Amino acid sequence: MADEDEYLRRDLLARIEARRAAVVSFLRENRPRIRRRANITIVLTSLAALFTAGPAFGGQTFADSVQSALGLVSDSLVWRTLCLLALLVSVSAAILTNLAKGQDEVSRLGAAEAANAELEGLSTMVQYGRLPVQDAVKLYQEYSVKIPFIEDLPAYAVGQAGPGHGEFRRYGRPR
Numbered sequence: 805m806a807d808e809d810e811y812l813r814r815d816l817l818a819r820i821e822a823r824r825a826a827v828v829s830f831l832r833e834n835r836p837r838i839r840r841r842a843n844i845t846i847v848l849t850s851l852a853a854l855f856t857a858g859p860a861f862g863g864q865t866f867a868d869s870v871q872s873a874l875g876l877v878s879d880s881l882v883w884r885t886l887c888l889l890a891l892l893v894s895v896s897a898a899i900l901t902n903l904a905k906g907q908d909e910v911s912r913l914g915a916a917e918a919a920n921a922e923l924e925g926l927s928t929m930v931q932y933g934r935l936p937v938q939d940a941v942k943l944y945q946e947y948s949v950k951i952p953f954i955e956d957l958p959a960y961a962v963g964q965a966g967p968g969h970g971e972f973r974r975y976g977r978p979r
Contacts, residue, residue: 812937813930816944820927823948826957827920831913838909841900848897855890859883915950922947 858866867879876882904910926943929935935943 809937813933813940816937816940817927817930820923820930820944822956823944824920824923824927826954827916827923827951829957830916830951830954831920834909834913834916838904838913841904841909845897845900845904848893848900852890852894852897855886855893859886912953916954919947919951919954 858870862869864879867882870876870882871879874882923944926935926940926947930937930940
């Protein structure tokens with residue numbers, strides 16, 4: 805019975821580590837893109853504010869200054885150019901924001917990070933025998949169901965997991 809329990813514990817640890825490897829892979833792949841998109845959106849909205857700030861605060865004086873600095877014939881060209889630029893960057897920022905919301909990227913990223921932490925804690929509790937295997941299996945299922953959008957990695961990508969079958973590095977690559 806003790807051998808069977810130890811076998812189940814090792815198998816569960818292997819499954820937990822394989823699931824964590826998939827989560828870490830998802831985070832490594834998606835976190836930079838999501839952050840980049842968020843940063844671009846911030847820059848675009850800042851540019852929209854900048855393009856409208858000059859005319860809003862400076863009024864005709866601002867337009868006359870830009871007209872003379874650029875050697876333009878009419879100040880209406882200044883107004884139209886700034887409005888067009890503000891429109892373009894505002895629309896671009898809105899599109900990026902709605903793409904992110906439509907794909908629910910930020911929520912998925914947060915769910916993946918939370919699941920990774922939960923699985924890491926579960927792994928530690930199972931590894932040190934602080935949790936009966938049956939309870940650990942229930943927790944494993946509870947944590948895994950929170951991230952259905954993360955597919956398991958193929959077995960060859962994470963190696964034969966578990967004690968005695970090759971060890972995992974921190975990010976799921978076999979040693």
